[in-house]
Amino acid sequence: xxxxxxxxxxxxxxxxxxxxxxxxxxxxxxxxxxxxxxxxxxxxxxxxxxxxxxxxxxxxxxxxxxxxxxxxxxxxxxxxxxxxxxxxxxxxxxxxxxxxxxxxxxxxxxxxxxxxxxx
Amino acid sequence: xxxxxxxxxxxxxxxxxxxxxxxxxxxxxxxxxxxxxxxxxxxxxxxxxxxxxxxxxxxxxxxxxxxxxxxxxxxxxxxxxxxxxxxxxxxxxxxxxxxxxxxxxxxxxxx
Numbered sequence: 001x002x003x004x005x006x007x008x009x010x011x012x013x014x015x016x017x018x019x020x021x022x023x024x025x026x027x028x029x030x031x032x033x034x035x036x037x038x039x040x041x042x043x044x045x046x047x048x049x050x051x052x053x054x055x056x057x058x059x060x061x062x063x064x065x066x067x068x069x070x071x072x073x074x075x076x077x078x079x080x081x082x083x084x085x086x087x088x089x090x091x092x093x094x095x096x097x098x099x100x101x102x103x104x105x106x107x108x109x110x111x112x113x114x115x116x117x118x119x
Numbered sequence: 120x121x122x123x124x125x126x127x128x129x130x131x132x133x134x135x136x137x138x139x140x141x142x143x144x145x146x147x148x149x150x151x152x153x154x155x156x157x158x159x160x161x162x163x164x165x166x167x168x169x170x171x172x173x174x175x176x177x178x179x180x181x182x183x184x185x186x187x188x189x190x191x192x193x194x195x196x197x198x199x200x201x202x203x204x205x206x207x208x209x210x211x212x213x214x215x216x217x218x219x220x221x222x223x224x225x226x227x228x229x230x
Contacts (some may be wrong), residue, residue: 033218042125042208042220043163057215093164097216106170106212110162116193 003028004111008093012117013082018079021114025094032075033108034067035091043091045112049075050097082118089113121146125221127185132199133229140207140224143191148214152185152192157223167194171193199228211227 005024019024025032030051035043046050046065047057051072069075072090094110123144132138140171150171155163169176169183169192176183182198185192194210196203209221 014160030124033217035220040223042210042223043124043218045217045219048217107165107168108153108218109165110155112162 003094004094004109006090006091006111006114007087008114009112010115010117012119015082015084015118018080019030019077019082019116021090021092022076022080023092023094023111025092026096026109027073029094029096029109030072031094031095031097031108032069033093034077035093037089037091037113038087046077047118065103079116082116083096087116087118089115121219123209123219123221125209125224128222129223129225131227131229133201134201136199136202138194138196138226138228139198140194140209140226141191141194142209142211142221143171144211144219145190146213146219147190148210149211151212152217153181153210153212154181154183154194154211155220156176157206157208158204166207195216196226201228201230204228 007022033048034046037043047067049069052069064080067077091113092111093108125142153168156166157163167181167183167186180197197228206223206225208223210218
């Protein structure tokens, strides 16, 4: 499968525990995005990377959330001291940003998501 | 602001009829407008997109129109089929290259 993959697909944790999710983007994609989606809502932007640099983080994102992309390939999203309000689907997406002199490609492809339930 | 408003939130149409979903954005720097289809329990799938230098794009039964002056764009599905039933999200790429999504439209195609 050459698409975006995420692990685990489901995570149940007790309030107060830390959790970490992994995303493997499409191999040649240099941009990677994290979103959170709750039932009946659209994906909510959390943060994104270009290669290993984290370029933007949502102002709404608590400091309990941290993301890394150390080698510019896979990324991890960690939530510390989880709360029941963190229960959601966490989606990863990737895209390829080409240099300005090449035809721009903006298509973003999503992974299957990690469903987090905090009890 | 970066938000995007999407209407309607739910839409029911008879099989074979057309469906139209509209979105309005406010970021003048937005230059890319994708539409995603999400079936229950699955990931959002890109179905069509349009860039700001184009006013309309069509792919078989699906079309998207963009009015950059008025800052709104629409998804048109013709000859709807039951398998078109899903939640549809509009999005735009902001000036800072992040994607902002609408709140979704639940489309139900009645056989």
